Amino acid sequence: MLALRGIEKSYPLAGGTLPVLKGIDLNIDQGEMVAIMGSSGSGKSTLLNVLGLLDGFDVGSYTLGDVDMSGLSEKQGARYRSRFLGFVFQSFNLIAFKTALENVALPLFYQKVARRERQQRAMEMLGKMGMDDRADHLPSELSGGQKQRVAIARALITSPRVILADEPTGALDSTTSHEVMQVLREVNASGITVIIVTHEADIAAQCDRTIRLHDGVIIEDGRSGEVVEPTARGANTPD
Amino acid sequence: MFNRETWIEIAHTVTANPLRTALTGLSVGLGIFILVVMQGLGFGLQNGVQQDFGDEARNTVWVRTGTTTLPFRGRQPNRRVQMRNEDEQRITEQVIDAPAWSGRRMMWGSTVGYQSEQGNYPIVGVEPDFDDLELLPLMGGRWLHADDLAKESKVCVVGENLLDELFKQDEAIGAFVTLNGITFRVVGHFSKNGRWGNSMVYIPLTTMQRVFTGSDEVDQMVLSTGDLDLEGSTAMVEAVDGDLRLRHSVHPDDQRAVRVRDNQEEYAMFERIFTGIRLFIWIIGGFTLLAGAIGVANIMAIVVKERTVEIGVRKALGATSGSILSLIVIEAISLTLISGALGLIAGVATLNVVAPYAQHDYFANPEVNLRVTLTALVVLVVAGAISGLVPALRAVRIRPIEALRYE
Numbered sequence: 001m002l003a004l005r006g007i008e009k010s011y012p013l014a015g016g017t018l019p020v021l022k023g024i025d026l027n028i029d030q031g032e033m034v035a036i037m038g039s040s041g042s043g044k045s046t047l048l049n050v051l052g053l054l055d056g057f058d059v060g061s062y063t064l065g066d067v068d069m070s071g072l073s074e075k076q077g078a079r080y081r082s083r084f085l086g087f088v089f090q091s092f093n094l095i096a097f098k099t100a101l102e103n104v105a106l107p108l109f110y111q112k113v114a115r116r117e118r119q120q121r122a123m124e125m126l127g128k129m130g131m132d133d134r135a136d137h138l139p140s141e142l143s144g145g146q147k148q149r150v151a152i153a154r155a156l157i158t159s160p161r162v163i164l165a166d167e168p169t170g171a172l173d174s175t176t177s178h179e180v181m182q183v184l185r186e187v188n189a190s191g192i193t194v195i196i197v198t199h200e201a202d203i204a205a206q207c208d209r210t211i212r213l214h215d216g217v218i219i220e221d222g223r224s225g226e227v228v229e230p231t232a233r234g235a236n237t238p239d
Numbered sequence: 240m241f242n243r244e245t246w247i248e249i250a251h252t253v254t255a256n257p258l259r260t261a262l263t264g265l266s267v268g269l270g271i272f273i274l275v276v277m278q279g280l281g282f283g284l285q286n287g288v289q290q291d292f293g294d295e296a297r298n299t300v301w302v303r304t305g306t307t308t309l310p311f312r313g314r315q316p317n318r319r320v321q322m323r324n325e326d327e328q329r330i331t332e333q334v335i336d337a338p339a340w341s342g343r344r345m346m347w348g349s350t351v352g353y354q355s356e357q358g359n360y361p362i363v364g365v366e367p368d369f370d371d372l373e374l375l376p377l378m379g380g381r382w383l384h385a386d387d388l389a390k391e392s393k394v395c396v397v398g399e400n401l402l403d404e405l406f407k408q409d410e411a412i413g414a415f416v417t418l419n420g421i422t423f424r425v426v427g428h429f430s431k432n433g434r435w436g437n438s439m440v441y442i443p444l445t446t447m448q449r450v451f452t453g454s455d456e457v458d459q460m461v462l463s464t465g466d467l468d469l470e471g472s473t474a475m476v477e478a479v480d481g482d483l484r485l486r487h488s489v490h491p492d493d494q495r496a497v498r499v500r501d502n503q504e505e506y507a508m509f510e511r512i513f514t515g516i517r518l519f520i521w522i523i524g525g526f527t528l529l530a531g532a533i534g535v536a537n538i539m540a541i542v543v544k545e546r547t548v549e550i551g552v553r554k555a556l557g558a559t560s561g562s563i564l565s566l567i568v569i570e571a572i573s574l575t576l577i578s579g580a581l582g583l584i585a586g587v588a589t590l591n592v593v594a595p596y597a598q599h600d601y602f603a604n605p606e607v608n609l610r611v612t613l614t615a616l617v618v619l620v621v622a623g624a625i626s627g628l629v630p631a632l633r634a635v636r637i638r639p640i641e642a643l644r645y646e
Contacts, residue, residue, distance in 0.1 A: 097251040111557065
C-alpha cells in the first residue's frame with residue numbers, strides 16, 4: 001500500500017542543512033494501524049508529512065498504491081491528497097467560521113461534488129461519528145472530543161485509503177482520548193489504513209504496529225506489544 | 240470560481256471582523272466618493288464659467304472707458320473718458336479690420352409699459368451685429384436691421400421675461416410698448432441664459448441716442464476678432480487700446496480709463512485654470528484611491544496572515560493553489576467593488592442633492608463624468624485584485640506543512 005525506499009529529507013539552515021530523515025525504508029500494508037513514535041526531533045512528524053504529501057523529500061522513492069509519488073506537481077499532490085489521504089490534526093484544525101457540517105463537507109467541495117450530495121454525505125458521516133445533532137454548531141461550540149470527531153469525519157468523507165493522524169489525542173483528556181482511539185480503531189476495522197504519530201505509549205499500544213524513530217532513522221519496527229517502551233530504553237524523551 | 244460556496248466563504252470572512260471590513264470599505268468608498276464629489280464640483284465650476292462665457296461669443300473684444308486715475312500730458316486725473324460714435328467709426332475703419340462690431344449704450348431701470356402692465360427693465364441701444372456678438376437666440380420675429388438704425392426706427396427686441404411679465408398671453412410681435420413713455424413696436428423676442436439676459440430690451444443705438452440720450456456717446460464697443468488666433472486678437476486689443484489712449488490722452492498705465500477685454504484671452508486663461516483644477520482633482524483623487532488600495536492591500540495581507548493555518552488545512556484537504564488564490568482575490572475584488580460602488584452611489588446622490596442649491600454665476604450643474612468615475616472604479620478594483628494577489632501568492636507558495644505549523 002505505502003512503500004518508502006531510501007527516503008532522505010533535510011531542512012535548509014543558515015550555513016548548511018539539517019538532515020531530518022536519513023534513508024527511511026518502510027512498507028505499510030492496506031488495513032494496518034500503525035503508530036509512529038519517537039523523541040522530539042526524531043523525524044516522526046516529518047515522516048508523516050512526507051507520507052501525507054504535505055512535504056516533499058530529497059532522495060528516495062515513495063509509492064502510494066501503485067503510483068510513484070516522486071516529483072509530483074503541486075496540483076497532482078493536491079489531487080492525490082484529496083483522493084487517497086485523510087488528515088487528523090492534534091489541534092483539530094477545523095475552520096472556525098464553518099459549521100461542523102460545512103467542515104466535514106469541505107473536502108468534497110475540492111472534489112467538485114455537488115452541494116446537495118456534499119451535505120448529504122457529510123450528514124451521514126457526522127451520524128456515524130455520533131455528531132449529527134451538532135451539525136449546525138460552530139467549532140467554538142464543540143468540546144475537544146467533539147471537534148476531533150468532526151475532524152475524523154472530515155478526514156473520512158472522501159473515503160480515503162489512508163488516515164494520517166498527527167497526535168490526534170494530544171489535546172484531549174484521557175477519557176476523550178479513549179473515545180477518539182475507539183473511533184479510529186473502528187475506522188481501521190473498515191479496512192482503512194491508519195497511521196498515528198504519537199508520543200503516548202498507551203495510544204501506540206492500541207495500534208497493530210509501532211515504528212520508533214530516532215535521529216531520522218527507524219530504530220524499531222514491530223508489533224505494538226513487542227516494541228520496547230521508550231522509558232525502558234532510557235534513551236528517548238517523549239515529545 | 241464564482242459558485243455559491245465561494246460567495247458564502249467570502250461573506251463569512253468579511254463578516255468575521257465587521258469593524259475592520261467596514262473601515263477598509265470606508266477607505267475605499269471614501270476614495271471614490273471624494274473623487275466623484277471633487278469631479279462634480281470641478282465640472283460645476285467649469286460649467287458655470289462656460290455658461291457665463293456663453294453669454295458672449297468667445298471671439299469678441301469688449302471696450303469700455305471710465306475715469307482717469309493718472310495725470311497725463313497736462314491733464315488731471317478723475318477725468319471722464321467718453322467714447323463716441325466717431326471713436327467706433329475710426330477704430331473699425333482705420334485701426335483694425337473687424338468683421339463685425341457694435342456700439343452699446345445702456346439705460347438701467349427704464350420703465351417699460353404694455354397696456355396696463357409696466358415694469359423696470361434695462362434698455363440697450365445696439366447695432367445690427369450685436370446679436371451675433373452677444374449670442375442672442377431669437378425665438379420669434381426679427382433682429383434689428385441696418386435700416387432700423389439708418390431710419391432711427393422706434394422698434395425693439397425684447398427678452399423672454401417681458402413676454403411673461405408684460406404680455407402674458409398676448410402676442411408680442413407687432414405689439415406696441417412704451418419705453419420711458421415713448422412708443423416702440425416690438426419686432427422680435429429672444430431667450431437667453433444669464434443674470435440679466437432675458438430682461439433686456441434692445442433698440443437701435445441711433446434711436447437711443449436720438450430719443451433718450453441726445454448725444455453720440457456710447458458706453459461700450461464690442462468688436463469681433465473673427466478667425467484670429469490668440470496672438471491676432473491680442474494685437475487687435477493693443478491697437479484699439481493704443482488708439483483710444485492716444486485720442487483721449489490717457490496714460491499708458493492707467494488701467495481704469497480704458498479697458499479692453501479680450502474674451503479669447505480670458506477664456507484661454509480659464510481653460511488653463513480648469514486644466515490645473517482637473518489635474519489637481521486627478522492628483523487628489525489618485526492619492527485618495529491609492530490610500531483606498533493600500534487599505535485593501537493592508538487588510539488582505541492581515542487576512543491572509545491570519546488564515547495561513549486555514550490555507551494549510553485547505554491544502555491538506557485537497558485545495559489547489561489556484562482555488563485558494565481565486566478565493567482571496569475574489570474577496571479583495573468584492574470588497575473593493577462593493578465599497579467603491581457604494582462610494583460612487585453616495586457621491587452621485589450627494590451631487591444630485593446639492594446641485595439644485597448650488598447654482599451660481601460661476602457654478603452650475605455639478606455633473607459626474609460617469610466614464611471617468613467608472614474608470615476610477617475599475618482601476619481601484621484592479622488595484623484591489625493586485626492587493627489581494629500579492630499576499631495570496633505568498634500564501635499559496637507556502638507548503639501545506641509550513642502553513643499548518645504557522646503560529
